[in-house]
Amino acid sequence: MIEFELNGRRVALSADPATPLLWALRDHLAMTGTKFGCGMALCGACTVHLDGAAIRSCVTPLSAVAGRKVRTIEAMEDDAVGRAVQKAWIEHDVVQCGYCQSGQIMSAVELLKRTPQPSDEDIVAALSGNLCRCGTYQRIKAAVHAAARELAA
Amino acid sequence: MRYEALMQRLAQMPGEPQPVGGLVLSRREFLKLSAGAAFALGLYTVPAAAAEAGQASKPSEMPDAFIAVHGDGGIVIQVNRLEFGQGVYTALPMLLAEEFDGDWALVRPHLAPAGDAYKDPFMGMQMTGGSMSVKNSWLQYRELGARARAMFVAAAARRWGASPAACRTRNSVVLGPGGRHASYGELAAAAMAEAVPEQVTLKAARDFVLIGKPTRRLDSPAKVNGREQYGLDVHLPGMKTVLLAKPPVFGGKLGRWDAAAARKVPGVVDVFPVPLDRGAGGLAVVAEGFWPAHQGRRALQVQWDTAGLEKVDSARQLAHYRELAGTPGLVARDDDISALDKAMHRLRAEYEFPYLAHAPMEVLNCTLHYHGDRCDIWVGTQFQTMDQMAAAKVLGLKPEQVAIHTQMAGGGFGRRAVPTSDYVAEAAAVAKSWRAAGHGEPIKVMWTREDDLHGGYYRPAYLHRVDIGFNGSGRIMGWKHMVVGQSIAAGTAMAPFLMKNGIDHLVVEGIVDTPYRLPMRLEVHQPEVNVPVLWWRSVGNTHTAYVMETLIDELAQQSGQDPVAYRKELMQNRHPRHVAALDLAVARSGYGRRKLPKDHAWGVAVHEAFGSVVAYVVEAALDNGRPRLLKATAGVHCNLAVNPLTVRAQVEGAALMALSTTLPDNAITFEDGVVQQDNFNTYQIARMDAMPEVDVHIVPSADPPTGMGEPGLPPLAPAYANAIARLTGKRLRRLPFDLA
Ligand code: FES
Numbered sequence: 001m002i003e004f005e006l007n008g009r010r011v012a013l014s015a016d017p018a019t020p021l022l023w024a025l026r027d028h029l030a031m032t033g034t035k036f037g038c039g040m041a042l043c044g045a046c047t048v049h050l051d052g053a054a055i056r057s058c059v060t061p062l063s064a065v066a067g068r069k070v071r072t073i074e075a076m077e078d079d080a081v082g083r084a085v086q087k088a089w090i091e092h093d094v095v096q097c098g099y100c101q102s103g104q105i106m107s108a109v110e111l112l113k114r115t116p117q118p119s120d121e122d123i124v125a126a127l128s129g130n131l132c133r134c135g136t137y138q139r140i141k142a143a144v145h146a147a148a149r150e151l152a153a
Numbered sequence: 154m155r156y157e158a159l160m161q162r163l164a165q166m167p168g169e170p171q172p173v174g175g176l177v178l179s180r181r182e183f184l185k186l187s188a189g190a191a192f193a194l195g196l197y198t199v200p201a202a203a204a205e206a207g208q209a210s211k212p213s214e215m216p217d218a219f220i221a222v223h224g225d226g227g228i229v230i231q232v233n234r235l236e237f238g239q240g241v242y243t244a245l246p247m248l249l250a251e252e253f254d255g256d257w258a259l260v261r262p263h264l265a266p267a268g269d270a271y272k273d274p275f276m277g278m279q280m281t282g283g284s285m286s287v288k289n290s291w292l293q294y295r296e297l298g299a300r301a302r303a304m305f306v307a308a309a310a311r312r313w314g315a316s317p318a319a320c321r322t323r324n325s326v327v328l329g330p331g332g333r334h335a336s337y338g339e340l341a342a343a344a345m346a347e348a349v350p351e352q353v354t355l356k357a358a359r360d361f362v363l364i365g366k367p368t369r370r371l372d373s374p375a376k377v378n379g380r381e382q383y384g385l386d387v388h389l390p391g392m393k394t395v396l397l398a399k400p401p402v403f404g405g406k407l408g409r410w411d412a413a414a415a416r417k418v419p420g421v422v423d424v425f426p427v428p429l430d431r432g433a434g435g436l437a438v439v440a441e442g443f444w445p446a447h448q449g450r451r452a453l454q455v456q457w458d459t460a461g462l463e464k465v466d467s468a469r470q471l472a473h474y475r476e477l478a479g480t481p482g483l484v485a486r487d488d489d490i491s492a493l494d495k496a497m498h499r500l501r502a503e504y505e506f507p508y509l510a511h512a513p514m515e516v517l518n519c520t521l522h523y524h525g526d527r528c529d530i531w532v533g534t535q536f537q538t539m540d541q542m543a544a545a546k547v548l549g550l551k552p553e554q555v556a557i558h559t560q561m562a563g564g565g566f567g568r569r570a571v572p573t574s575d576y577v578a579e580a581a582a583v584a585k586s587w588r589a590a591g592h593g594e595p596i597k598v599m600w601t602r603e604d605d606l607h608g609g610y611y612r613p614a615y616l617h618r619v620d621i622g623f624n625g626s627g628r629i630m631g632w633k634h635m636v637v638g639q640s641i642a643a644g645t646a647m648a649p650f651l652m653k654n655g656i657d658h659l660v661v662e663g664i665v666d667t668p669y670r671l672p673m674r675l676e677v678h679q680p681e682v683n684v685p686v687l688w689w690r691s692v693g694n695t696h697t698a699y700v701m702e703t704l705i706d707e708l709a710q711q712s713g714q715d716p717v718a719y720r721k722e723l724m725q726n727r728h729p730r731h732v733a734a735l736d737l738a739v740a741r742s743g744y745g746r747r748k749l750p751k752d753h754a755w756g757v758a759v760h761e762a763f764g765s766v767v768a769y770v771v772e773a774a775l776d777n778g779r780p781r782l783l784k785a786t787a788g789v790h791c792n793l794a795v796n797p798l799t800v801r802a803q804v805e806g807a808a809l810m811a812l813s814t815t816l817p818d819n820a821i822t823f824e825d826g827v828v829q830q831d832n833f834n835t836y837q838i839a840r841m842d843a844m845p846e847v848d849v850h851i852v853p854s855a856d857p858p859t860g861m862g863e864p865g866l867p868p869l870a871p872a873y874a875n876a877i878a879r880l881t882g883k884r885l886r887r888l889p890f891d892l893a
């Protein structure tokens with residue numbers, strides 16, 4: 001039995017401790033906002049926050065999150081930075097297929113919490129691990145800046 | 154299916170003029186249905202043959218509605234295409250809501266299931282591709298909206314004892330004489346009782362309030378909070394996850410296998426053989442979720458039988474293609490090029506393009522619940538009609554016993570439009586065996602990224618060899634062009650209609666129909682190769698535009714001419730849309746006016762695909778000796794841009810996808826029949842650091858729209874290559890770029 005805090009609630013799972021957090025979320029908890037894209041920490045689609053840090057849940061075994069705080073895209077509406085980012089995403093019409101965007105947003109939120117006024121370089125550095133096959137990078141950059149402005153206002 | 158229409162469309166005829174306004178509809182039947190909504194209207198295109206024989210289907214057989222209005226005013230609009238990023242989920246409702254005068258805030262799109270009503274009115278099948286969605290739905294969706302509107306007006310007029318002509322509509326409200334008004338929601342049930350009008354008049358372009366206005370996507374909210382459900386997110390009670398073990402060489406068969414260790418993995422439910430695409434065989438590992446399925450698949454002991462199969466080797470294939478290029482091929486265009494040998498100058502060039510995987514971010518997947526006498530399928534597909542037929546065939550059902558619930562898809566770029574229905578048919582085969590083994594639960598068959606990159610249906614590898622004779626002023630005396638590479642259409646149901654005299658139009662599009670006036674002899678070799686191939690965003694134009702636009706640029710450079718002026722001169726006033734797009738990109742980029750810093754250079758290219766023209770003027774720079782694309786200014790001619798915001802997004806995305814094809818490791822290669830790339834570490838796609846600034850400008854037009862899902866892609870890589878040539882003096886003739 002592995003216990004951890006998920007989006008502010010305690011959960012206990014009796015899955016194989018080697019199960020990646022991604023599949024614990026998706027298959028065991030039916031929380032499908034966190035996406036699978038590569039399974040090898042190469043695309044960022046599965047990004048979640050572990051004790052506030054953006055991590056790739058596809059390579060993070062359940063055993064590694066025991067007793068810790070996990071936050072996923074589903075909790076971003078309840079987070080001031082998350083809300084600002086989501087709003088900026090909608091206003092900039094960022095998404096296309098949208099599949100990579102949970103991960104992009106989780107990386108962006110972590111960046112803004114660490115670096116409230118990021119430069120272009122900061123954004124590229126923080127989000128280069130998040131692939132978008134649809135090519136929404138330009139709008140992501142603009143939206144991150146917009147969210148930063150809104151949060152500073 | 155009306156394959157002639159299919160052929161014409163896929164053969165990228167420029168958008169033929171369609172009437173706008175005051176149009177009379179023929180051969181349509183409209184249905185009124187009430188499926189939980191107060192008001193529902195469907196449309197049915199009578200198949201020509203059936204109509205002539207007087208045996209059109211009865212309304213009861215067509216339970217599909219395009220628009221439903223609920224008592225609370227909510228407007229549900231069925232989108233008969235796959236939404237996979239290109240924006241139809243917003244654009245098609247815009248068309249309908251425009252004529253309906255519906256309140257945009259009340260519009261709720263829904264992806265339509267497979268159904269006859271939802272077939273493309275021109276193609277005769279339900280599909281998404283060829284950048285056709287907005288173009289082919291342009292009249293259909295507007296007509297639906299206009300008809301529904303007329304019924305609400307009639308209902309209001311009847312209620313008020315007024316003449317319908319005295320009523321107007323705005324924002325889901327009917328406005329009548331004497332200040333009377335009623336909302337669509339309150340009129341919905343009464344509107345349902347009105348007759349569907351035979352004829353409607355569509356709005357004139359100047360009266361549009363939605364069409365042409367930059368409109369934010371309706372799918373954004375669910376896509377930024379994780380609530381959007383993609384195919385891979387389908388969750389059904391008792392559902393199992395299935396991974397397939399497939400042979401390392403296409404067409405390989407299952408040899409000896411041992412699943413004892415796999416079965417011991419906790420969570421693995423069953424392992425059994427399944428027939429796979431293209432006559433191959435493999436194993437299905439069924440488990441309680443992905444992780445045990447993955448562990449189970451890894452624990453399998455399998456010997457594959459690949460005897461007698463062609464085992465492709467990329468280096469050998471290139472050598473073979475080179476040999477073929479030196480032998481006579483099929484003739485696709487045969488102008489008189491006798492002046493070539495007498496020309497003052499010669500330009501000879503050979504180009505190489507690799508296989509490319511589509512690699513949509515959402516891996517392929519298909520969820521089925523097979524009940525023996527019917528089957529429910531949840532899948533993100535571009536080919537509902539074909540997949541429905543394919544699954545029915547595997548399961549021994551009639552197509553109407555197979556319900557396809559179209560799922561939002563995380564990209565596709567052509568990979569979800571498979572003439573063999575590979576991933577759907579394989580999943581159906583699993584469902585069949587699963588049920589035969591006595592199980593009744595639904596199954597989700599999913600791919601991993603490795604399965605995706607190994608799974609075939611790539612953009613084919615191509616070799617081009619070109620020999621051009623020109624005089625001192627750049628006049629082209631003769632253009633001899635050879636293309637070697639697999640046909641995409643050959644062997645598919647589309648072959649009879651996409652192929653002429655044995656030549657696949659998808660191999661030569663973008664060359665055979667070049668806008669430049671030049672005498673050309675074009676030949677092709679289409680070798681059969683044991684690698685399944687497919688259309689990949691912009692299809693043949695992915696390579697033909699590169700060859701044509703870099704060569705034209707080189708000719709301009711060698712004859713000392715401005716690349717923009719040279720292109721225009723070669724088009725000889727016969728291609729005003731090309732010129733308008735090019736001029737717009739030139740004007741907005743500052744090309745010719747703005748002086749670039751040292752180690753910066755301009756690059757230009759223009760290309761038409763699927764009836765839309767895109768021109769790029771790019772700015773590239775040398776950054777520590779390595780070229781980098783800084784900015785791309787696009788001029789776009791897609792006639793009327795229904796949603797300019799989406800048009801711009803599609804060009805931005807297509808530009809980035811094209812840029813990926815130039816970057817290191819964007820290639821699928823083979824050794825001994827086995828794909829050498831496994832995941833995004835060895836098959837690289839562009840990351841944020843590579844993204845140039847993309848600035849998109851649209852030529853204003855009121856003509857019926859042409860599509861924009863693909864046309865932004867072809868001219869980007871050649872424009873970039875042309876800039877690099879000016880920076881380095883090196884003409885890059887191989888993709889991805891070899892910058893060593
Ligand atoms: S799925 Fe985890 S990084 Fe790609």
Ligand code: FES
Nearest residue numbers: 097098132133134
């Ligand atoms: S929006 Fe499609 S992959 Fe990013």
